[in-house]
Amino acid sequence: MTIPRDYESIPGTYVYDAERGRIGYVLNMFCMSLNKAENRKSFKENEAAYLDRFALSPEQRRTVLERDWLGMLKVGGNIYYTIKIAFCDGLTFQDVAGMMSGVSKETYAKMMLAGGRSVQGNRYKDGTAPEANHG
Protein backbone atom coordinates (compact mmCIF):
# COMPACT_ATOMS: atom_id res chain seq x y z
CA MET A 1 0.00 0.00 0.00
CA THR A 2 1.57 3.24 -1.11
CA ILE A 3 -0.75 5.81 0.42
CA PRO A 4 -0.94 5.93 4.23
CA ARG A 5 -4.43 5.30 5.51
CA ASP A 6 -3.98 6.98 8.86
CA TYR A 7 -7.74 7.45 9.13
CA GLU A 8 -8.01 3.73 9.86
CA SER A 9 -7.24 4.63 13.49
CA ILE A 10 -10.54 6.55 13.78
CA PRO A 11 -13.00 4.34 15.69
CA GLY A 12 -16.42 3.37 14.30
CA THR A 13 -15.73 4.92 10.90
CA TYR A 14 -15.67 3.33 7.44
CA VAL A 15 -13.99 5.71 5.01
CA TYR A 16 -15.16 5.04 1.47
CA ASP A 17 -11.73 4.77 -0.06
CA ALA A 18 -10.29 2.75 -2.93
CA GLU A 19 -10.26 -0.45 -0.86
CA ARG A 20 -13.97 -0.18 -0.05
CA GLY A 21 -14.79 1.22 -3.49
CA ARG A 22 -13.43 -1.93 -5.10
CA ILE A 23 -15.61 -4.29 -3.08
CA GLY A 24 -18.62 -2.00 -2.73
CA TYR A 25 -19.25 -0.83 -6.27
CA VAL A 26 -21.99 -3.32 -7.17
CA LEU A 27 -23.75 -2.93 -3.81
CA ASN A 28 -23.78 0.84 -4.16
CA MET A 29 -24.94 0.74 -7.75
CA PHE A 30 -27.90 -1.42 -6.66
CA CYS A 31 -28.70 1.36 -4.15
CA MET A 32 -28.34 3.95 -6.91
CA SER A 33 -31.05 2.16 -8.90
CA LEU A 34 -33.51 3.07 -6.13
CA ASN A 35 -33.46 6.70 -7.30
CA LYS A 36 -36.09 5.62 -9.83
CA ALA A 37 -39.67 5.29 -8.56
CA GLU A 38 -40.37 2.22 -10.70
CA ASN A 39 -37.33 0.45 -9.30
CA ARG A 40 -38.34 1.28 -5.73
CA LYS A 41 -41.70 -0.31 -6.50
CA SER A 42 -40.12 -3.47 -7.92
CA PHE A 43 -37.73 -3.75 -4.99
CA LYS A 44 -40.52 -3.40 -2.44
CA GLU A 45 -42.70 -5.97 -4.24
CA ASN A 46 -40.03 -8.67 -4.28
CA GLU A 47 -36.70 -7.80 -2.75
CA ALA A 48 -34.99 -11.11 -3.49
CA ALA A 49 -36.00 -11.09 -7.14
CA TYR A 50 -34.96 -7.48 -7.54
CA LEU A 51 -31.56 -8.20 -5.99
CA ASP A 52 -31.05 -11.00 -8.52
CA ARG A 53 -30.47 -8.28 -11.10
CA PHE A 54 -27.23 -7.32 -9.34
CA ALA A 55 -24.07 -9.39 -8.82
CA LEU A 56 -23.95 -8.92 -5.06
CA SER A 57 -21.82 -11.18 -2.88
CA PRO A 58 -23.85 -13.44 -0.55
CA GLU A 59 -22.83 -11.29 2.41
CA GLN A 60 -23.79 -8.07 0.64
CA ARG A 61 -27.15 -9.62 -0.20
CA ARG A 62 -27.68 -10.71 3.40
CA THR A 63 -26.93 -7.25 4.79
CA VAL A 64 -29.49 -5.70 2.42
CA LEU A 65 -32.25 -8.24 3.11
CA GLU A 66 -31.66 -8.05 6.87
CA ARG A 67 -31.18 -4.26 6.86
CA ASP A 68 -27.88 -4.72 8.63
CA TRP A 69 -26.86 -1.07 8.15
CA LEU A 70 -23.50 -1.41 9.86
CA GLY A 71 -22.83 -4.68 8.04
CA MET A 72 -23.40 -2.96 4.71
CA LEU A 73 -20.57 -0.54 5.46
CA LYS A 74 -18.27 -3.46 6.24
CA VAL A 75 -18.87 -4.98 2.79
CA GLY A 76 -18.26 -1.79 0.87
CA GLY A 77 -21.50 0.11 1.31
CA ASN A 78 -21.30 3.90 1.13
CA ILE A 79 -23.76 5.65 3.43
CA TYR A 80 -24.96 8.07 0.73
CA TYR A 81 -25.97 5.00 -1.30
CA THR A 82 -27.19 2.60 1.40
CA ILE A 83 -29.42 5.35 2.82
CA LYS A 84 -31.55 4.97 -0.30
CA ILE A 85 -32.66 1.55 0.99
CA ALA A 86 -33.65 3.27 4.23
CA PHE A 87 -35.64 5.89 2.30
CA CYS A 88 -37.53 2.98 0.68
CA ASP A 89 -38.38 1.79 4.18
CA GLY A 90 -39.55 5.25 5.22
CA LEU A 91 -36.60 5.71 7.56
CA THR A 92 -34.55 8.88 8.00
CA PHE A 93 -30.81 9.45 8.24
CA GLN A 94 -31.20 9.87 11.96
CA ASP A 95 -33.06 6.55 12.33
CA VAL A 96 -30.24 4.73 10.54
CA ALA A 97 -27.50 6.59 12.41
CA GLY A 98 -29.04 5.45 15.68
CA MET A 99 -29.20 1.84 14.50
CA MET A 100 -25.57 1.90 13.33
CA SER A 101 -24.40 3.22 16.65
CA GLY A 102 -26.36 0.54 18.47
CA VAL A 103 -28.76 2.64 20.51
CA SER A 104 -32.50 3.24 20.41
CA LYS A 105 -33.98 6.00 18.30
CA GLU A 106 -34.90 7.89 21.48
CA THR A 107 -31.44 7.57 23.02
CA TYR A 108 -29.80 8.74 19.79
CA ALA A 109 -32.17 11.69 19.38
CA LYS A 110 -31.52 12.69 22.98
CA MET A 111 -27.76 12.54 22.43
CA MET A 112 -28.06 14.83 19.40
CA LEU A 113 -30.24 17.32 21.26
CA ALA A 114 -27.64 17.38 24.02
CA GLY A 115 -24.99 18.49 21.51
CA GLY A 116 -24.11 15.25 19.74
CA ARG A 117 -21.50 12.56 20.34
CA SER A 118 -18.43 14.08 21.95
CA VAL A 119 -15.12 13.83 20.16
CA GLN A 120 -13.48 13.28 23.55
CA GLY A 121 -12.57 9.61 23.77
CA ASN A 122 -13.70 9.06 20.17
CA ARG A 123 -10.65 10.20 18.24
CA TYR A 124 -8.61 6.98 18.20
CA LYS A 125 -9.27 3.26 18.32
CA ASP A 126 -7.94 1.77 21.55
CA GLY A 127 -4.18 1.71 21.56
CA THR A 128 -3.71 3.73 18.37
CA ALA A 129 -3.43 7.23 19.83
CA PRO A 130 -0.03 8.77 19.11
CA GLU A 131 0.36 9.99 22.69
CA ALA A 132 -1.20 9.35 26.06
CA ASN A 133 -4.31 11.28 27.07
CA HIS A 134 -5.01 12.43 23.54
CA GLY A 135 -8.66 11.75 23.11
Place this chain on the structure above:
Amino acid sequence: MAKIVAGIATSHVPAIGVAMDKGTTATPYWQPLFKGYEPAREWLAKLAPDVAIIVYNDHACAFSLEIIPTFLIGVAAKFPIADEGFGPRPVPVVQGHPALAWHLAESLILDEFDMTIANEMPVDHGLTVPLSVTCGQPAAWPFPVIPLCVNVVQYPPPTGARCFKLGMAIRRAVEKFDQDLRVVIYGTGGMSHQLQGERAGLINREFDIAFLDGMTRDPLALTRITHTEYMREAGSEGVEMVMWHVMRGALGDEVAEVYRHYHVPASNTAAGLMILETRSAA
Protein backbone atom coordinates in the same frame (compact mmCIF):
# COMPACT_ATOMS: atom_id res chain seq x y z
CA MET B 1 -16.70 43.49 -15.64
CA ALA B 2 -18.26 40.88 -13.39
CA LYS B 3 -17.33 40.87 -9.75
CA ILE B 4 -17.64 38.56 -6.76
CA VAL B 5 -19.27 40.65 -4.07
CA ALA B 6 -19.88 38.19 -1.27
CA GLY B 7 -19.57 34.62 -0.07
CA ILE B 8 -22.07 32.52 1.80
CA ALA B 9 -21.11 29.37 3.68
CA THR B 10 -23.88 27.09 4.80
CA SER B 11 -24.60 23.52 5.73
CA HIS B 12 -26.86 21.67 3.31
CA VAL B 13 -28.48 19.12 5.63
CA PRO B 14 -31.31 17.39 3.73
CA ALA B 15 -33.59 17.43 6.81
CA ILE B 16 -33.53 21.25 6.69
CA GLY B 17 -35.12 21.06 3.25
CA VAL B 18 -37.62 18.48 4.44
CA ALA B 19 -38.62 20.73 7.37
CA MET B 20 -39.31 23.59 4.94
CA ASP B 21 -41.10 21.37 2.43
CA LYS B 22 -43.34 19.90 5.15
CA GLY B 23 -43.91 23.20 6.93
CA THR B 24 -42.43 22.18 10.29
CA THR B 25 -39.93 25.02 10.65
CA ALA B 26 -41.85 26.61 13.54
CA THR B 27 -41.68 23.51 15.76
CA PRO B 28 -39.56 23.77 18.92
CA TYR B 29 -36.97 21.49 17.31
CA TRP B 30 -36.47 23.59 14.17
CA GLN B 31 -37.43 27.11 15.24
CA PRO B 32 -34.03 28.12 16.67
CA LEU B 33 -32.27 27.07 13.48
CA PHE B 34 -34.66 28.83 11.13
CA LYS B 35 -34.86 31.98 13.21
CA GLY B 36 -31.12 32.33 12.68
CA TYR B 37 -31.61 32.14 8.90
CA GLU B 38 -33.87 35.20 8.78
CA PRO B 39 -31.12 37.86 8.88
CA ALA B 40 -29.27 36.02 6.10
CA ARG B 41 -32.38 36.04 3.92
CA GLU B 42 -32.88 39.76 4.51
CA TRP B 43 -29.23 40.46 3.70
CA LEU B 44 -29.37 38.44 0.48
CA ALA B 45 -32.66 39.97 -0.67
CA LYS B 46 -31.11 43.41 -0.19
CA LEU B 47 -27.92 42.44 -1.99
CA ALA B 48 -29.96 41.05 -4.92
CA PRO B 49 -27.05 39.41 -6.76
CA ASP B 50 -27.23 38.82 -10.51
CA VAL B 51 -25.97 35.27 -10.34
CA ALA B 52 -24.77 32.72 -7.76
CA ILE B 53 -22.06 30.10 -8.04
CA ILE B 54 -22.98 27.27 -5.64
CA VAL B 55 -20.15 24.95 -4.64
CA TYR B 56 -21.63 21.72 -3.35
CA ASN B 57 -21.41 17.98 -3.61
CA ASP B 58 -23.79 15.65 -5.37
CA HIS B 59 -25.04 12.78 -3.20
CA ALA B 60 -25.49 9.85 -5.56
CA CYS B 61 -28.05 11.69 -7.70
CA ALA B 62 -26.62 13.40 -10.78
CA PHE B 63 -23.56 11.16 -10.60
CA SER B 64 -23.13 7.65 -9.30
CA LEU B 65 -19.88 5.82 -8.70
CA GLU B 66 -19.83 5.06 -12.43
CA ILE B 67 -17.95 8.28 -13.16
CA ILE B 68 -16.62 10.49 -10.35
CA PRO B 69 -15.67 14.03 -11.35
CA THR B 70 -13.46 15.75 -8.77
CA PHE B 71 -14.48 19.24 -9.94
CA LEU B 72 -17.44 19.79 -12.25
CA ILE B 73 -19.26 22.85 -13.58
CA GLY B 74 -22.84 22.87 -14.85
CA VAL B 75 -23.30 24.96 -18.00
CA ALA B 76 -26.97 24.22 -18.71
CA ALA B 77 -29.78 26.76 -19.01
CA LYS B 78 -31.76 24.87 -16.39
CA PHE B 79 -31.21 22.13 -13.86
CA PRO B 80 -34.11 19.87 -12.83
CA ILE B 81 -34.60 18.78 -9.22
CA ALA B 82 -33.28 15.27 -8.57
CA ASP B 83 -35.21 12.32 -7.18
CA GLU B 84 -32.88 11.29 -4.36
CA GLY B 85 -34.85 8.17 -3.48
CA PHE B 86 -38.01 9.73 -2.06
CA GLY B 87 -39.19 11.89 -4.95
CA PRO B 88 -37.89 15.32 -5.98
CA ARG B 89 -38.11 18.21 -3.50
CA PRO B 90 -41.08 20.48 -4.32
CA VAL B 91 -38.90 23.49 -5.14
CA PRO B 92 -38.52 25.53 -8.36
CA VAL B 93 -36.33 24.31 -11.20
CA VAL B 94 -32.91 25.98 -10.99
CA GLN B 95 -32.10 28.35 -13.85
CA GLY B 96 -28.50 28.34 -15.02
CA HIS B 97 -26.29 31.05 -16.49
CA PRO B 98 -24.74 29.38 -19.55
CA ALA B 99 -22.75 32.43 -20.72
CA LEU B 100 -20.88 32.92 -17.46
CA ALA B 101 -20.68 29.16 -16.82
CA TRP B 102 -19.02 28.48 -20.18
CA HIS B 103 -16.69 31.41 -19.63
CA LEU B 104 -15.73 29.95 -16.26
CA ALA B 105 -15.23 26.49 -17.75
CA GLU B 106 -12.92 27.83 -20.46
CA SER B 107 -11.03 30.15 -18.16
CA LEU B 108 -10.54 27.60 -15.40
CA ILE B 109 -9.28 24.90 -17.75
CA LEU B 110 -6.83 27.30 -19.39
CA ASP B 111 -5.82 28.37 -15.86
CA GLU B 112 -4.91 24.69 -15.23
CA PHE B 113 -8.03 23.59 -13.36
CA ASP B 114 -9.26 20.63 -15.36
CA MET B 115 -12.99 20.95 -14.92
CA THR B 116 -15.52 18.38 -16.02
CA ILE B 117 -18.32 20.10 -17.94
CA ALA B 118 -21.97 19.06 -17.52
CA ASN B 119 -24.56 20.05 -20.11
CA GLU B 120 -27.29 18.08 -18.37
CA MET B 121 -27.63 17.27 -14.70
CA PRO B 122 -30.26 17.25 -11.99
CA VAL B 123 -29.41 19.01 -8.72
CA ASP B 124 -29.98 17.51 -5.29
CA HIS B 125 -30.32 18.83 -1.74
CA GLY B 126 -26.65 19.81 -1.73
CA LEU B 127 -27.59 22.73 -3.99
CA THR B 128 -31.29 23.26 -3.26
CA VAL B 129 -31.07 23.35 0.55
CA PRO B 130 -28.62 26.29 0.51
CA LEU B 131 -31.06 28.10 -1.83
CA SER B 132 -33.95 27.32 0.52
CA VAL B 133 -31.94 28.40 3.55
CA THR B 134 -31.04 31.77 2.03
CA CYS B 135 -34.04 32.50 -0.22
CA GLY B 136 -36.97 30.88 1.57
CA GLN B 137 -39.78 29.48 -0.57
CA PRO B 138 -40.25 31.73 -3.62
CA ALA B 139 -42.21 30.64 -6.70
CA ALA B 140 -38.97 30.97 -8.68
CA TRP B 141 -35.41 31.32 -7.40
CA PRO B 142 -34.43 35.01 -7.43
CA PHE B 143 -31.22 34.56 -9.47
CA PRO B 144 -29.64 32.11 -11.90
CA VAL B 145 -27.21 29.59 -10.46
CA ILE B 146 -24.01 27.97 -11.68
CA PRO B 147 -23.57 24.58 -9.96
CA LEU B 148 -19.99 23.65 -9.16
CA CYS B 149 -19.68 20.12 -7.80
CA VAL B 150 -16.81 18.80 -5.72
CA ASN B 151 -16.41 15.09 -5.05
CA VAL B 152 -16.45 14.40 -1.33
CA VAL B 153 -18.18 10.99 -1.47
CA GLN B 154 -15.36 8.82 -2.83
CA TYR B 155 -12.15 9.28 -0.86
CA PRO B 156 -10.05 11.27 -1.45
CA PRO B 157 -11.75 14.59 -2.04
CA PRO B 158 -9.52 17.35 -3.39
CA THR B 159 -7.43 18.94 -0.64
CA GLY B 160 -8.50 22.12 1.09
CA ALA B 161 -5.53 23.93 -0.42
CA ARG B 162 -6.53 22.85 -3.94
CA CYS B 163 -10.09 23.98 -3.31
CA PHE B 164 -8.86 27.38 -2.14
CA LYS B 165 -6.75 27.76 -5.29
CA LEU B 166 -9.76 26.84 -7.42
CA GLY B 167 -11.60 29.65 -5.67
CA MET B 168 -8.79 32.06 -6.54
CA ALA B 169 -9.02 30.96 -10.18
CA ILE B 170 -12.79 31.45 -10.14
CA ARG B 171 -12.23 35.02 -8.95
CA ARG B 172 -9.75 35.69 -11.76
CA ALA B 173 -12.16 34.21 -14.29
CA VAL B 174 -15.20 36.14 -13.06
CA GLU B 175 -13.25 39.40 -13.27
CA LYS B 176 -12.48 38.71 -16.93
CA PHE B 177 -16.16 38.32 -17.86
CA ASP B 178 -17.31 41.26 -19.95
CA GLN B 179 -20.75 41.82 -18.43
CA ASP B 180 -21.40 43.86 -15.30
CA LEU B 181 -22.62 41.12 -13.02
CA ARG B 182 -22.58 41.01 -9.22
CA VAL B 183 -21.82 37.45 -8.27
CA VAL B 184 -22.18 35.65 -4.94
CA ILE B 185 -20.46 32.35 -4.28
CA TYR B 186 -21.73 29.70 -1.88
CA GLY B 187 -19.54 27.16 -0.13
CA THR B 188 -21.75 24.45 1.30
CA GLY B 189 -21.64 21.35 3.48
CA GLY B 190 -20.52 20.61 7.01
CA MET B 191 -20.11 21.51 9.67
CA SER B 192 -19.05 18.70 12.00
CA HIS B 193 -21.10 15.56 11.43
CA GLN B 194 -20.77 11.85 10.97
CA LEU B 195 -23.56 9.89 9.31
CA GLN B 196 -22.03 6.44 9.39
CA GLY B 197 -20.65 3.73 11.61
CA GLU B 198 -20.71 3.30 15.36
CA ARG B 199 -19.38 6.86 15.75
CA ALA B 200 -22.41 8.40 13.97
CA GLY B 201 -23.63 11.59 15.58
CA LEU B 202 -20.21 13.05 16.29
CA ILE B 203 -20.26 16.83 16.75
CA ASN B 204 -17.28 19.04 17.57
CA ARG B 205 -18.43 22.54 18.44
CA GLU B 206 -14.91 23.68 19.32
CA PHE B 207 -13.59 22.65 15.89
CA ASP B 208 -16.52 24.32 14.13
CA ILE B 209 -16.23 27.62 15.95
CA ALA B 210 -12.47 27.71 15.29
CA PHE B 211 -13.21 27.00 11.61
CA LEU B 212 -15.74 29.85 11.43
CA ASP B 213 -13.27 32.20 13.14
CA GLY B 214 -10.49 31.11 10.80
CA MET B 215 -12.47 32.08 7.69
CA THR B 216 -11.54 35.70 8.40
CA ARG B 217 -8.54 35.40 10.75
CA ASP B 218 -6.36 32.94 8.86
CA PRO B 219 -8.05 31.14 5.99
CA LEU B 220 -4.77 29.76 4.65
CA ALA B 221 -4.15 27.95 7.93
CA LEU B 222 -7.53 26.24 7.50
CA THR B 223 -6.49 25.00 4.05
CA ARG B 224 -3.74 22.93 5.70
CA ILE B 225 -6.22 20.78 7.65
CA THR B 226 -5.75 17.24 6.34
CA HIS B 227 -8.59 14.93 5.37
CA THR B 228 -7.78 12.67 8.31
CA GLU B 229 -7.92 15.61 10.69
CA TYR B 230 -11.33 16.64 9.36
CA MET B 231 -12.62 13.10 9.72
CA ARG B 232 -11.13 12.53 13.17
CA GLU B 233 -12.07 15.93 14.61
CA ALA B 234 -15.24 16.86 12.72
CA GLY B 235 -16.66 13.46 11.73
CA SER B 236 -16.24 11.48 8.54
CA GLU B 237 -18.67 13.72 6.66
CA GLY B 238 -17.14 16.86 8.16
CA VAL B 239 -14.58 16.62 5.36
CA GLU B 240 -17.22 18.40 3.25
CA MET B 241 -15.85 21.60 4.71
CA VAL B 242 -13.16 21.57 2.01
CA MET B 243 -15.87 23.10 -0.16
CA TRP B 244 -15.94 26.22 2.00
CA HIS B 245 -12.37 26.89 0.86
CA VAL B 246 -13.47 27.28 -2.78
CA MET B 247 -15.79 30.06 -1.64
CA ARG B 248 -13.18 31.64 0.61
CA GLY B 249 -10.48 31.51 -2.07
CA ALA B 250 -12.81 33.35 -4.45
CA LEU B 251 -13.25 36.32 -2.10
CA GLY B 252 -9.71 37.68 -2.10
CA ASP B 253 -7.66 38.83 0.87
CA GLU B 254 -9.90 41.41 2.45
CA VAL B 255 -13.22 40.16 3.71
CA ALA B 256 -15.57 41.16 6.48
CA GLU B 257 -17.80 38.78 8.35
CA VAL B 258 -21.26 40.29 8.34
CA TYR B 259 -23.24 37.45 9.90
CA ARG B 260 -22.94 34.00 11.40
CA HIS B 261 -25.30 31.42 12.83
CA TYR B 262 -24.42 28.09 14.43
CA HIS B 263 -26.86 25.55 15.77
CA VAL B 264 -26.77 21.94 16.97
CA PRO B 265 -28.50 19.74 16.01
CA ALA B 266 -29.99 19.71 12.54
CA SER B 267 -30.72 15.98 12.41
CA ASN B 268 -27.19 14.50 12.72
CA THR B 269 -25.33 17.68 11.94
CA ALA B 270 -23.96 20.93 13.33
CA ALA B 271 -25.49 23.57 11.07
CA GLY B 272 -23.36 26.62 10.35
CA LEU B 273 -23.98 29.69 8.24
CA MET B 274 -21.61 32.56 7.59
CA ILE B 275 -21.78 35.61 5.33
CA LEU B 276 -18.59 37.26 4.13
CA GLU B 277 -18.43 40.43 2.05
CA THR B 278 -15.45 41.30 -0.10
CA ARG B 279 -13.73 44.52 0.89
CA SER B 280 -10.89 44.80 -1.62
CA ALA B 281 -10.76 47.66 -4.09
CA ALA B 282 -11.39 45.36 -7.05
